[in-house]
Amino acid sequence: MRKIVLPGDLLSTNPKLAGHGTYVEGDKVYSRIIGIYEQTDNFIRVIPLKGKYNPSVGDTIIGIVREVVSNGWNVDINSPYQAFLPVSETPEAKPGKKLNEIFDIGDAIIAKVMSIDPRMRVTITMKDKICRAIRFGRIVAINPARVPRVIGKKGSMIKLIKSELDVQIVVGQNGLIWLNGDRRKVAIAEEVVYLIEEEAHTEGLTDRVGEFIRRRKNVQTG
Amino acid sequence: MSRPDKFIVDGKRLDGRLPDQLRPIKIEVDVLKRADGSCYIEMGKNKVVAAVYGPREAYPRHIQDPSKLVVRYRYNMAPFSVEERKRPGPDRRSVEISKVSKEAFEAIIMKELFPRSVVDIFVEVLQADAGSRTACINAASVALVDAGIPMKGILTSVAVAKVDGVLVLDPMKEEDNYGEADMPFAFFIRGGKIESIALLQMDGRMTKAEIKDAINLAKKGAMEIYNLQREAIMKQFVEEGEENA
Numbered sequence: 158m159r160k161i162v163l164p165g166d167l168l169s170t171n172p173k174l175a176g177h178g179t180y181v182e183g184d185k186v187y188s189r190i191i192g193i194y195e196q197t198d199n200f201i202r203v204i205p206l207k208g209k210y211n212p213s214v215g216d217t218i219i220g221i222v223r224e225v226v227s228n229g230w231n232v233d234i235n236s237p238y239q240a241f242l243p244v245s246e247t248p249e250a251k252p253g254k255k256l257n258e259i260f261d262i263g264d265a266i267i268a269k270v271m272s273i274d275p276r277m278r279v280t281i282t283m284k285d286k287i288c289r290a291i292r293f294g295r296i297v298a299i300n301p302a303r304v305p306r307v308i309g310k311k312g313s314m315i316k317l318i319k320s321e322l323d324v325q326i327v328v329g330q331n332g333l334i335w336l337n338g339d340r341r342k343v344a345i346a347e348e349v350v351y352l353i354e355e356e357a358h359t360e361g362l363t364d365r366v367g368e369f370i371r372r373r374k375n376v377q378t379g
Numbered sequence: 380m381s382r383p384d385k386f387i388v389d390g391k392r393l394d395g396r397l398p399d400q401l402r403p404i405k406i407e408v409d410v411l412k413r414a415d416g417s418c419y420i421e422m423g424k425n426k427v428v429a430a431v432y433g434p435r436e437a438y439p440r441h442i443q444d445p446s447k448l449v450v451r452y453r454y455n456m457a458p459f460s461v462e463e464r465k466r467p468g469p470d471r472r473s474v475e476i477s478k479v480s481k482e483a484f485e486a487i488i489m490k491e492l493f494p495r496s497v498v499d500i501f502v503e504v505l506q507a508d509a510g511s512r513t514a515c516i517n518a519a520s521v522a523l524v525d526a527g528i529p530m531k532g533i534l535t536s537v538a539v540a541k542v543d544g545v546l547v548l549d550p551m552k553e554e555d556n557y558g559e560a561d562m563p564f565a566f567f568i569r570g571g572k573i574e575s576i577a578l579l580q581m582d583g584r585m586t587k588a589e590i591k592d593a594i595n596l597a598k599k600g601a602m603e604i605y606n607l608q609r610e611a612i613m614k615q616f617v618e619e620g621e622e623n624a
Contacts, residue, residue, distance in 0.1 A: 161616055163524055163609060164487075165532025167570035180489070180531070187569060189489060189529040191612065206616075207416070208527025209434060211492075237434040237496040276445050277494050302527060358616055 159360065160194040161206070168194065168201050178203030192302075193358060206358055210236040210301035210331040212279050216270045217287060219296065219329035222260045230260055232268070235301065235331040238277050242268060246282040249290075265291040267327055267335065287327065294325070294337030297350050301332035303357040307350060314353065314363055321370045322346050345373045380462070382557045386542035392554070398547045401537070401600055406517075406611035408525050416526025418611075420518040423551055424508035429518035430501045431526040437497035447490040449497045452481035454515055456504040476512045483516065483565045483577035489529040498528060509555035510538045516565050516578070521608050532569035534577055535608060537600040538562060539593040541585060546593055548600045560585045564597040568605050573598050 162168065168179060169186040179201060180189045188194070192203035212218070212234065220232035220240060229243040242260075244250045249259050260266060267289050271282040282288070299307070307328055308315055318326055324338035324346050334350055336343045349366055356362060383393060391397065402423030411417035414430035421427075437443040454476040458467050469477075481500075488498065500523070502515040516536035523530060540550035541560040555561055560583025566573045576594075585593065 161613060163533065163612060164530040165569035182531075185570070187531070189531070190527055191524050205527055207525060209415070237436055237493055239436065275494075277496075 159358070161191070161358070162188040162194045162203055163191050164189055168203075174199070174201045176200035176202030178205060204305065205302040207300065208302050210234070212236055212238065212240070212270050212273055212277075212331070214270050214273060216330035217267065217327070218270060218281065218331045219265060219267055219291070219327070219333035219335055220281065220331075222262055222264045222266065225257045225260070225262060227256075230256070232266065232281060234279065234281070235298070235329075235333055236279075238279050240268075240270070240279040240281045242266070242281050242283065246271065246280075246284055248284060260290060265296060265335075267291060267329070291335055294335055295343055295347065297334045297336060297347050299332050299334065299350060299354040300357075301330070303354045304328060304330055304332055306357040306362065307334065307353050309363060314366065317363060317367055318346055318349055318370070321367065321374075322349075341377055345370060345377070348373065380553065380556070383553055386547075386554060386558070387545055392547060392551075394551055398545055399596060399599065401549045401603055402551065404604065404607050406521060406607055408521055408611050408615055414522070414526075416522040416524070416528070418518045418521040418525060420514055420521070422510065422514040422517070422549070424506060425504070425511050425514040426506040427511065427514045427518045428503045428505065429515065429522040431498065431519070431522040431528070432501075433498035433526070434493040434496040434528070435499075437495060442497065443495045446494055448488065448493040450481055450485050450488060450490070450500070451497060452477050452484060452500045452502075452519070454480060454502050454504070454512065456507060456511070460504045460507045460511075476515075479578055479580065480512065480516055480519070480565075483534060484519065484523070486577050487531045487534060487567055488523070489531065492529055498523075498526075509550050509552045510563065512536070513538050513549075513563050513565070517604060517608060521612060524612055532567050532574065533605065533608065534565050535568055535601040535605045536563065536565040536578065537597050537604060538564065539597045539600075541583065541589065541593075546589060546596055548596050559583050560589075562590075562593055562597075564594070564601070566598065566601045568601070573601065 166188045172181045175186045192205045220234040223233045224231040232240045234240045268281040322342045327335040405421040407419040410419045416431040418429045513536035520534040540558045542558040562581045565578035567577045
């Protein structure tokens, strides 16, 4: 069983090891959040079990357009902060085309975090091949802290879902997941995502998920 | 309710406890679906629900702080929580409790990680029986952990009262209302040890020596509560894990 730590738990007395989810005070490393304790040779970190999405540069995210302004869009990215998508970062923008004809309020987009200033003003970009407007498919929302488990080690969990179910899947780091493909398979994929969210802290999850998918597929076909 | 003649008979209190004994405590985590973190606690006859929302964008805009997170704490008593109906809404007492509790939590929440945003802590007293502010702090502390908010440690709160010249831990209503002194504490616990005092209030009179004893008594009680808080938080993960085993 992996060890779950709470804020303020003493993790180490070597400040050089402090990694994510920890803080150092007086040569001691403490946990700052509730999470799973992980130790390697070079660092100690705490993988969060709860909490909101905190944007970082380079993350792929799924956002909902909340406001159209003169030079871009304000996008809700399921975090404490709204993101801004400037026109200049949107390949679809052309002179003479109105902004609300490109994205209007309520539209969902896949984007990447471009920059974050010290006052946590987040700018996102659509200039990447994965980025696009979402006009079909299904968006599933989960706890952002569980996203790493949905992706799996080096994308193993996504690969499993893709190969078993033949659906398109884009996982936003902010906890929104886009699924597209055959309706019945998407329905299974959605159940799978919720299963992973529910059991994110347990071990041997990939095997169980594989078994779950096969069982659900048999129910539908047989 | 009238004043009892004696608070301590044969070394035992009115409800049969020893002077250094806590009331029975029950803690449940994640009781509210819509909240980011929540907790229900029973400390003796106190029944309290805490809900934490955030960090989220701070509105109205003027309360935002460009360099750090803002903490809002609301202590509220339900009209039916006491013997005589309490007029709903904030009053002098609940505003004061909200303020001191908020300041206690500000000391442990890592505010600089979330500039321009706010964390809302709501605690509702459903049934009050002395020491409701300590129950509220204990519940809010668990709810904050449940919400995944970065903190330096955990707050644990307990009160000490003086009745018939004896210090008693975690007073119930009679001891609080007719006792000689009442002293609620909140401790900042880190690494399984009490690091500092985050909240201290008092009414009544105590000597210097009694205050020292009261602190030691409260520390002992706080560690017991801390273990229960930990247990309650951990329980949700163990249970889920066993189902799959």
